[in-house]
Amino acid sequence: MDFLLGLFSRLTGNEELARILFISVIGFSTVLAVIAVMLLVLGLQDPVQRRLALIKRGHLGNAVGQEAPGNLQLLLERVGQRFASAESTKTSVTRTLLMHAGYRSSSAVQMYWAVRLMLPLLLIGLVLLLLPFIPKVSLMIGLLLVLMASGIGWLLPALYVSKRKEARQNRLRVAFPDALDLMVVCVESGLALPTTIERVAEEMSVSHVELAEELAQVNAQIRAGITSTEALKQLAVRTGLDDVQGLVSLLAQSIRFGTSVADTLRIYADEFRDRRTQAAEEAGAKIGTKLIFPLIFCLWPSFFLVAIGPALIGVFRAFG
Known part of the structure; x- marks a missing residue:
């Protein structure tokens, strides 16, 4: 807390204003987070809302061998539905990508966008918790770490799906x-x-x-x-x-x-x-080109070290 307060003080230049701004931001964020979690959890615990969510995702309660999804999965699907792209072209491209990667469920697109939206927030929160333990961190470095965490959180699911598709x-x-x-x-x-x-x-x-x-x-x-x-x-x-x-x-x-x-x-x-x-x-024809890097940076230095090393040691001793 003291570290974040110090960042606000350096940003505003006024300690009293920094305290008021810090308390306001923390309070407003806490209220929004509590309200969002309560609305989502209470909505999923309601039997009517849960049944409607199951019907929307194509789940039949009396189907043999099917297991009803948990509240966490329905929560991610609802978040993905709120923030998923409304453009049919982009949605079709995302669905095709997930299909090629092996994800074919009706809620795959919603889950994908939910993970891409929530993972950056989790990484940003983790970075903010770890910043006080890093000594001598300036404001610019802190903002850079936050931006890097958000970028990694946004790109990591896409890279994972792309690698899974290729495999x-x-x-x-x-x-x-x-x-x-x-x-x-x-x-x-x-x-x-x-x-x-x-x-x-x-x-x-x-x-x-x-x-x-x-x-x-x-x-x-x-x-x-x-x-x-x-x-x-x-x-x-x-x-x-x-x-x-x-x-x-x-x-x-x-x-x-x-x-x-x-x-x-x-x-x-x-x-x-x-x-x-x-x-x-x-x-097979590409092997010769690919061997250039290991030959130059791995094999040749060791060969020259063994072949010329003793002679260089003798020269240094003679002219030492």
């Missing part, structure tokens, strides 16, 4: 060749495309869980009445992979013009193998 797409990209080979075998054995997708999903449920879940969802959509072409297009949208988009385009043309699905899958499998070989050759 998930890499796992799907690695699993896609195996699924493609299994689809070729199943189609050539006489199975229809929906049955092929179901069989491949069952076979890959242990080794590649995420791709198996995607294929199982495609099969469920086909059984629900959605056409195979539309279900495959939604698979390409959910994964965000160019390889899947190319396969979907080829299968859509094959279904539309009545050509053999087995031939289409075999041709795409061959093209995908060639593409994978080219990617491996490209990665």
Whole structure:
């Protein structure tokens, strides 16, 4: 408290005015925080409000295997609904990003914005609590630390979601060749495309869980009445992979013009193998360039130290 009061005194230049300003800010912030927490918690504890919140997020209380969300999750969803962007374009981009990262619930966008809004506030509060324990901190450094904490809190969830998206797409990209080979075998054995997708999903449920879940969802959509072409297009949208988009385009043309699905899958499998070989050759060609940094900064200094070090020591002793 004394540290914050000293900051206010240096900012205003008047100790009495700094005390009044400090007390006013603390009191006003406390009143607002208490009122906000009371309204949110009381609203979530009300059975009618809780039931409405569950209905809005698509939760059915009598569904088997579903667990009702807790008050904390509903609280974050409500905060996200208050501050989420009203622009449909930005909301669609955020939902697509979360979908590619594996977050597909109806409240994923609200939870994402709630975390991005509340994490900077938590980090700012933590910095303000730790500032009195840091000796000789000026006002400018304190403001800089607060700004850095708010920036980190705002960017950290976005970076986490982006990294999770990249990792998930890499796992799907690695699993896609195996699924493609299994689809070729199943189609050539006489199975229809929906049955092929179901069989491949069952076979890959242990080794590649995420791709198996995607294929199982495609099969469920086909059984629900959605056409195979539309279900495959939604698979390409959910994964965000160019390889899947190319396969979907080829299968859509094959279904539309009545050509053999087995031939289409075999041709795409061959093209995908060639593409994978080219990617491996490209990665191998980049190794020489990537080795420049460790060679110059790690290996060469140690080599020169071992090779020239004794001679330099002898020279220094001779001309010492």
